[in-house]
Amino acid sequence: AQRVTQPEKLLSVFKGAPVELKCNYSYSGSPELFWYVQYSRQRLQLLLRHISRESIKGFTADLNKGETSFHLKKPFAQEEDSAMYYCALSGRGSNYKLTFGKGTLLTVNP
């Protein structure tokens, strides 16, 4: 079974502070991991994927297979980062089932 766990429902930080949104996963094979974001009144959209090793809007995420984690980090949070963040997992090959965590609501205070 594949499972994604986001332990924090809510996370509140001040502008300029570092932020880390936690994500742990359970999957028997080689996973593909993603972070999706939903800003207020907007559609859910892709933020980044682990295979790309990219930084999007200052966010990065590293896949740690030993700890089965894919935490999302940003060194200096901005108010516009306030949104709902979802970690997601799919398998490779023929397993295209896309599973999401429960999400973390990030609030960045001025």
Added chain:
Amino acid sequence: DGGITQSPKYLFRKEGQNVTLSCEQNLNHDAMYWYRQDPGQGLRLIYYSQIVNDFQKGDIAEGYSVSREKKESFPLTVTSAQKNPTAFYLCASSTGTANTEAFFGQGTRLTVV
């Protein structure tokens, strides 16, 4: 205007009635998904489909049914067997290949009274 469209945005039904939610995409995507979004529950997968005439149950398929007769369409029927049908429903599509991005619709809020 390319994308994925869900209709209607709001839907009201009486208890005991079946209701069908529409999801259409013109992105030429093979894979399509239906999720249910409830507060504190995140996105829970109802059904998904990789190809026309094929679909798989997700984690909470009971009380729901789908069809995939056309590549661009993946309607979801909420049957009277679904015990808590009032929810926000999201449809998504992707190419279905490795590390592919899923594109989401605007969602349909179903209220059963």
